[in-house]
Amino acid sequence: MSAPARPRRIVGTSMKMYFDLPETLAYIKGVADLAAHAEGADVDLFVIPDFVTILEARRALQDTSVILGAQDAFWEDAGPYTGEVSPLVLQQAGAKIVEIGHAERRRLFGETNHQVALKAAAAVNNGLIPLVCIGERNHGSIASAAVGMAIEECRPQVTSVLAAVPDDSEVILAYEPVWAIGAKEPANADHVVAVTRELRNMTAKRRGTTRILYGGSAGPGTFAKLVDGVDGLFLGRFAHDLANLKQVITEVGQS
Numbered sequence: 098m099s100a101p102a103r104p105r106r107i108v109g110t111s112m113k114m115y116f117d118l119p120e121t122l123a124y125i126k127g128v129a130d131l132a133a134h135a136e137g138a139d140v141d142l143f144v145i146p147d148f149v150t151i152l153e154a155r156r157a158l159q160d161t162s163v164i165l166g167a168q169d170a171f172w173e174d175a176g177p178y179t180g181e182v183s184p185l186v187l188q189q190a191g192a193k194i195v196e197i198g199h200a201e202r203r204r205l206f207g208e209t210n211h212q213v214a215l216k217a218a219a220a221v222n223n224g225l226i227p228l229v230c231i232g233e234r235n236h237g238s239i240a241s242a243a244v245g246m247a248i249e250e251c252r253p254q255v256t257s258v259l260a261a262v263p264d265d266s267e268v269i270l271a272y273e274p275v276w277a278i279g280a281k282e283p284a285n286a287d288h289v290v291a292v293t294r295e296l297r298n299m300t301a302k303r304r305g306t307t308r309i310l311y312g313g314s315a316g317p318g319t320f321a322k323l324v325d326g327v328d329g330l331f332l333g334r335f336a337h338d339l340a341n342l343k344q345v346i347t348e349v350g351q352s
Contacts, residue, residue: 105141106349106350108142108330108345109166110333111168112146113147121146125144125146129161131163132158134343135163135346138349141162142346146165148167151165155191167196168195170182170184172212174223184223184225193225194226195225195228197228198216199230200232200275210257210258214260228310229255230271234250236274236276244288248292265303265305270300270309272310273311283315283316292326293311293326310328311327314333320348
């Protein structure tokens with residue numbers, strides 16, 4: 098029996114709230130200029146700006162293959178939910194991916210696995226691909242124990258989402274150890290590969306495509322060390338330098 102085909106490689110970045118409006122639009126145009134490079138590398142490229150700039154970003158990206166994302170979505174399409182953003186409206190605005198459950202939202206706003214699962218279901222119901230951020234909060238000092246702890250903390254984060262979405266839907270899991278976000282170096286490669294291989298096992302029986310990314314101080318030189326566990330990278334501030342983003346696309350495409 099032949100081995101199953103690997104999912105298509107994917108690279109992207111969430112801009113969080115780092116840039117103002119002119120800076121965001123200039124950056125989006127820079128990402129648009131990388132579309133042909135990503136196509137040549139056989140890599141999907143996505144960018145996730147703030148909500149205010151989604152419509153303008155759509156216009157900048159409309160003639161490119163760059164996938165537009167949103168940084169969150171509510172679990173209802175409409176209603177009395179002041180300050181929330183409808184997944185239906187995001188789909189109508191041109192978003193294709195919605196980032197859900199980032200560690201910052203879990204920490205700052207108390208998001209739970211149940212709420213993340215509701216958001217993932219709402220995203221899929223509106224034709225969006227949920228990009229679900231998962232990861233353990235603390236890093237153990239003994240390698241084998243750290244892997245086990247990470248897997249057990251990530252397991253309910255994954256299973257709650259998979260139980261909430263159709264089995265044939267596309268899902269992206271972004272493994273981001275909380276302790277590695279914003280660090281000087283990414284998590285140890287052996288640790289990441291061990292954890293993401295187990296994440297792959299958790300999703301192996303799904304009919305839909307499940308792609309797994311690594312995020313957490315990822316940048317040039319990261320992917321080659323993780324290729325046995327992940328399908329791409331979810332970049333943070335390293336991608337603010339478009340040269341870094343281009344280099345990562347090249348490396349992911351070559352691996």
